[in-house]
Amino acid sequence: MSHSRRTILQSGVAATILAVTPAIVASHPDADLIATCAEFDALERQKLALYDGPNAISYDDEYERATRPICERQRLLLDKLTEMRATTLDGHLVRIRSMVLEDQEFDIEALVASTFINERLQGMVLRDLAEQSSKGSAPA
Secondary structure, three states: OOHHHHHHHHHOOHHHOOOOOHHHHOOOOOHHHHHHHHHHHHHHHHHHHHHOOOOOOOOHHHHHHHHHHHHHHHHHHHHHHHHOOOOOHHHHHHHHHHHHHHOOOOOHHHHHOOOOHHHHHHHHHHHHHHHHHHOOOOOO
């Protein structure tokens, strides 16, 4: 595991991903999106536990075998998520939480600091959404 991934895990980014409460989401316009992201995130946390935790698997081949069924389920959910459109800020916030949880080495600040205009603009949007999602602004 890289130092940056471990640092992010220990810093609590992953801990900010909360389970979705069905009663809160049932009448929400993005209910299906929020529930699907929560399911995707739960699978990602299972993978992370195999990568770094008390039951961590240190051998790449063994890790690949152990996570293959999880990844297959995630791909099905990702296909479903790809077809969905977020219609509310909450929908966008749960998507960014899923993105940050899944790709913890994605460097939003590097985009913000880029010399390319398009990357800086993308970074600003992602940074602001990620900050909002980690503050508990997204449905919990």
